[in-house]
Amino acid sequence: MSIFDRVTERSGGNAEKYALRQKLFGTEDVLPMWVADMDIETPLCVRTAVMKRAEHPVYGYEEMPRSAFEAQCAWMAARHGVTMAPEELFFSHSVVASISAAIAAFTEPGDEVVVQPPIYPPFVSTVRHSGRRVLSNPLRQDEEGIYRFDLEGLEKQITPKTKLLLLCSPHNPVGRVWERAELEALAAICLRHGITVFADEIHSDLIFAGHKHTPFVALGDAVRAMTMTALGPGKTFNVAGLAVSTVAITDTAMRTRFKAVYDTIHFAQGTVFGHAGFEAAYREGAAWLEALLVHLQGNVDRLADLAGRFDTIAFRPPEGTYLAWLDCRQMGFDSDKALREFFIREARLGLSPGISFGREGSGFMRLNFAVPTPTMDEALNRLEGALQRL
Ligand SMILES: Cc1ncc(COP(=O)(O)O)c(C=O)c1O
Structure with missing residues (x-):
């Protein structure tokens, strides 16, 4: 199994991404894809x-x-x-x-x-x-x-x-x-x-x-x-x-x-x-990084593919970083609060609201795709289901 296919449990400990779910999203029932760290194991050399x-x-x-x-x-x-x-x-x-x-x-x-x-x-x-x-x-x-x-x-x-x-x-x-x-x-x-x-x-x-x-x-x-x-x-x-x-x-x-x-x-x-x-x-760490970049590319390609099938979400894949900037302005929500609620309640994804990056981010959501393959699978399933129901 590839190291990028392995899910390492982070909930239950102090990992911010997980520990703050209740506080930030009002529920534990979200896949947290917000703060900019990876759900991928730190390289073995480190x-x-x-x-x-x-x-x-x-x-x-x-x-x-x-x-x-x-x-x-x-x-x-x-x-x-x-x-x-x-x-x-x-x-x-x-x-x-x-x-x-x-x-x-x-x-x-x-x-x-x-x-x-x-x-x-x-x-x-x-x-x-x-x-x-x-x-x-x-x-x-x-x-x-x-x-x-x-x-x-x-x-x-x-x-x-x-x-x-x-x-x-x-x-x-x-x-x-x-x-x-x-x-x-x-x-x-x-x-x-x-x-x-x-x-x-x-x-x-x-x-x-x-x-x-x-x-x-x-x-x-x-x-x-x-x-x-x-x-x-x-x-x-x-x-x-x-x-x-x-x-x-x-x-x-x-x-x-x-x-x-x-x-x-x-x-x-x-x-x-x-x-x-x-x-x-x-x-x-260079060889590990090269492998990571291939994995991240795969994740972002899949996200782009999904976004391409819905006209409610516009997505230009990032040129760098593991952060996807999703343009959700065509979803029809009348506020950033409603957009955020949709992602929490319907998609069950814990993302960073675009508005938190300044008013220029209104109508956007930021998704951290530095996750192992099974987590990405789950995130894409949740997102697809929510977009279908929208
Ligand atoms: C652009 C940028 N600068 C700085 C940081 C945080 O760096 P540090 O944890 O070393 O303060 C982040 C974390 O997401 C970041 O995206």
Whole structure:
């Protein structure tokens, strides 16, 4: 049996995706396909490294070893063609915490931070919580329904207080893998206006055939000097629970500014298990990832096939990420609440409502298809039945 056909029971424990069903959906009777982790087992190379570390009987303070940073640098070179040095990398227990630290480091209260909704909600909440202003520059769908940056709209809105742009690349929830030319156009605007860029590239290893991720820092030295990038194995290898990622900053002055905040908050060094799992994933996980991508492609193809048979649901498969952005606007519901209820009661699926990614997500639902085959079978059956009854 393929590792991607095996269902591992996660309910009954503390897995957020399952434990929060009652709270979020008002029932346990939904297949949870919301939060962005996988119902697929973490690769064996990672588990083996963590178990080996667990055997050592002392779990005291431990520095993130240089060899772990080196492993990530080697991965970035081999997979994405960018050269990074361990000296450019900061450990972070959470990408969202890194965003908060970046906001504190590169903006003042009252400054504006650009976000491009629909967007992963913490992009907006971190800005608000830090007393900065959200400069909302929604993505726009072109004639073919492809989400694009609204560059004209951005130019019009920028003011002298616009200091930082939070880029999601690939984009959660719409699944775009931004093309180089699109990123270049965005970078040109940021360069012209002196806007620092936080590139959240946490989904950048999850790219489907026919698409290529372009790291923002690959756009040239000038762009690299105004960019910090969040990277990590959390999504790629399903190790969100190891709480380990990095922030890469090439420019020395930027690094100093970031470090001042970083030290104040005391990000510390992470966990002994995180260090072990991180290094093993990057050193030994490539073959597993290739197999995973084939499996995910199969899941998303089946979802697209199903959606293609109903005119009530429109679906353009994501170019990257394991998140499907379902356009349910033709279902005829008069509110996002009613749409959500339909998915809970009729489809018995626990999805993320599009509206939670900003008002631009109204009428959409996000479905996480990083599940083993039997779970996908069940999800598709439930969805098909509900759509037939609609
Ligand atoms: C774009 C993006 N950034 C960050 C995160 C969360 O990262 P972390 O758990 O490291 O804070 C997610 C999780 O879904 C995400 O989709």
